[in-house]
Amino acid sequence: AQSVTQLGSHVSVSEGALVLLRCNYSSSVPPYLFWYVQYPNQGLQLLLKYTSAATLVKGINGFEAEFKKSETSFHLTKPSAHMSDAAEYFCAVSAGGSYIPTFGRGTSLIVHP
Amino acid sequence: NAGVMQNPRHLVRRRGQEARLRCSPMKGHSHVYWYRQLPEEGLKFMVYLQKENIIDESGMPKERFSAEFPKEGPSILRIQQVVRGDSAAYFCASSPVDKPPASYEQYFGPGTRLTVT
Numbered sequence: 001a002q003s004v005t006q007l008g009s010h011v012s013v014s015e016g017a018l019v020l021l022r023c024n025y026s027s028s029v030p031p032y033l034f035w036y037v038q039y040p041n042q043g044l045q046l047l048l049k050y051t052s053a054a055t056l057v058k059g060i061n062g063f064e065a066e067f068k069k070s071e072t073s074f075h076l077t078k079p080s081a082h083m084s085d086a087a088e089y090f091c092a093v094s095a096g097g098s099y100i101p102t103f104g105r106g107t108s109l110i111v112h113p
Numbered sequence: 114n115a116g117v118m119q120n121p122r123h124l125v126r127r128r129g130q131e132a133r134l135r136c137s138p139m140k141g142h143s144h145v146y147w148y149r150q151l152p153e154e155g156l157k158f159m160v161y162l163q164k165e166n167i168i169d170e171s172g173m174p175k176e177r178f179s180a181e182f183p184k185e186g187p188s189i190l191r192i193q194q195v196v197r198g199d200s201a202a203y204f205c206a207s208s209p210v211d212k213p214p215a216s217y218e219q220y221f222g223p224g225t226r227l228t229v230t
Binding site for chain 2: 009034036041042043044045046049090099100101102103104105106
């Protein structure tokens, strides 16, 4: 079984501040982990993914995430928020023979000028 | 290389009518997934299909909803006798054929926003 929890349905930061979006997962086998971003009225697009090659994963738009097995976490960070980062962010997990990823409920990132 | 295409982008139906949502996966992808998204509820899996086969429909309501992915043509999600509660954004995603399947990200279409009046 697999599940993912995103802590905080809304995160608000000032432009230029650090972005931290939290994701914790549960999986009985080594997982694959993903972060997707959804802009208003659009579909989801992949930001980055972890497939066991390296624990620190760099994605598009300056985002990165670190896989921490001991904490079962895969938090998303960006050193300096930009107004264009305002969007909904989804963490997802899939594992083993599962064809179907499990998505978190999403975190809405709000960026203040 | 065209991405995942969905049409229509917006669909308005009266209660009791049928809604047909279409999805063309990315070229070379033969796995299609349908999701429903409601405000504040995230993405809910509905059905997973490969060409001519339904692999997993555990997230699909037992009545009024059906999906297909024929050998030729797009995947179709069909909702019969729509009710107001069916109003939502419906997303299609595709992924390539290969193993292990769990490692592959999904490519999403722009969604169809269904409004039932």
